[in-house]
Amino acid sequence: MPRRAGHFTIWPPMKFSLAVYSAPHSAQSASSALRFAKTVLQQGHEIYRVFFYCDGVQNGNATAAPPQDEIDLTAEWQVLGQQHQLDLVICIAAAQRRGVLNQREAERLERPAANLADGFELAGLGQLTDAVANSDRLITFGS
Amino acid sequence: MTLHIVSKSPYTSSALKECLGAFASGDALLLIEDGTYVLRHPALETLQSAEIYCLEADAAARGQQQLAATMDRVEMINDARWVQLCTEHQPIVSWFR
Amino acid sequence: MSIKSLALCRTAPYGNALAREGIEAVLAAAAMDQAVDLLFLGDGVFQLLDHQSPADIGQKSLRRNLQALPMFGIEQFFVCEKSLAEREITLEQIQVAGAETKTVKDTGSLIASYPTVLSF
Numbered sequence: 219m220p221r222r223a224g225h226f227t228i229w230p231p232m233k234f235s236l237a238v239y240s241a242p243h244s245a246q247s248a249s250s251a252l253r254f255a256k257t258v259l260q261q262g263h264e265i266y267r268v269f270f271y272c273d274g275v276q277n278g279n280a281t282a283a284p285p286q287d288e289i290d291l292t293a294e295w296q297v298l299g300q301q302h303q304l305d306l307v308i309c310i311a312a313a314q315r316r317g318v319l320n321q322r323e324a325e326r327l328e329r330p331a332a333n334l335a336d337g338f339e340l341a342g343l344g345q346l347t348d349a350v351a352n353s354d355r356l357i358t359f360g361s
Numbered sequence: 362m363t364l365h366i367v368s369k370s371p372y373t374s375s376a377l378k379e380c381l382g383a384f385a386s387g388d389a390l391l392l393i394e395d396g397t398y399v400l401r402h403p404a405l406e407t408l409q410s411a412e413i414y415c416l417e418a419d420a421a422a423r424g425q426q427q428l429a430a431t432m433d434r435v436e437m438i439n440d441a442r443w444v445q446l447c448t449e450h451q452p453i454v455s456w457f458r
Numbered sequence: 459m460s461i462k463s464l465a466l467c468r469t470a471p472y473g474n475a476l477a478r479e480g481i482e483a484v485l486a487a488a489a490m491d492q493a494v495d496l497l498f499l500g501d502g503v504f505q506l507l508d509h510q511s512p513a514d515i516g517q518k519s520l521r522r523n524l525q526a527l528p529m530f531g532i533e534q535f536f537v538c539e540k541s542l543a544e545r546e547i548t549l550e551q552i553q554v555a556g557a558e559t560k561t562v563k564d565t566g567s568l569i570a571s572y573p574t575v576l577s578f
Contacts, residue, residue, distance in 0.1 A: 258444050263444065343483055355447055356453070360577060363575075379468065379541075385566030452569065
């Protein structure tokens with residue numbers, strides 16, 4: 219139950235998960251997700267998982283090289299992930315279609331390069347299902 | 362009560378229209394990204410008694426802050442309040458196309 | 459027993475990958491015995507329309523994925539009544555074997571009855 223302090227209602231810490239469908243530099247939604255994640259943590263809540271799906275798998279593409287005066291979402295997620303031990307999961311099925319592969323997948327699928335950024339992991343859609351089951355709130359950051 | 366998050370312009374997307382069609386009494390509306398252009402759309406009037414919020418940074422980025430200041434019915438919020446709204450409402454539904 | 463979530467499907471098939479990837483997420487949840495309901499709303503109702511033959515545009519039938527859902531225990535689809543009427547689609551045109559199509563007038567109350575809603 220919420221506590222009341224003055225006219226504010228303070229809720230206990232919650233477990234959030236985010237589903238991110240948008241690639242960096244394509245839609246604001248990708249940076250909205252990062253902004254929201256940072257604020258969730260600043261407010262003392264927990265992030266159970268960030269699940270990158272659809273074009274959102276490009277957030278874990280280490281070969282993206284944005285101009286220096288633009289936000290580097292992949293790098294920002296890596297820093298935030300390291301600071302807070304975040305579970306940054308890239309959907310493996312969506313990633314294979316869009317060419318985001320780790321070393322093992324690149325070898326298995328006989329592709330010329332692995333490009334999954336450090337700090338992200340490839341996993342199945344079951345991780346989204348699991349996030350739904352184990353989070354107090356799930357927010358979709360669409361395309 | 363549901364928090365509906367609309368992130369697309371009402372002039373190009375059915376997001377707002379479909380959101381309003383699925384609005385239950387007691388629900389709240391949050392405008393983010395291009396959804397902040399809803400501020401100048403007449404459809405907002407149909408939500409007579411609902412709580413309406415708008416992300417200040419997203420509105421300001423689009424030059425909408427002066428318009429927002431004239432609207433009593435819309436509460437401009439920062440990111441911390443955005444997170445708080447998400448804790449206060451369940452479910453949260455994103456309307457992004 | 460897990461708590462049910464809702465997949466809100468608002469994307470027409472083939473023009474955008476989101477329709478397919480949404481149904482794939484639902485299939486994954488159903489395969490893990492996580493209860494999930496579907497609500498087709500707006501252009502999402504086009505996913506259910508019969509006589510889809512996308513072979514000539516190089517795509518697989520999405521309706522076939524929907525037809526697989528009853529095998530994973532999803533035996534009812536909620537469909538927004540207004541969205542059907544706007545698109546002049548009849549109930550006969552959106553039947554899926556093994557699943558009951560339930561039209562919904564008050565989509566707001568339906569949505570509010572779930573703790574989690576995934577939008578596709």
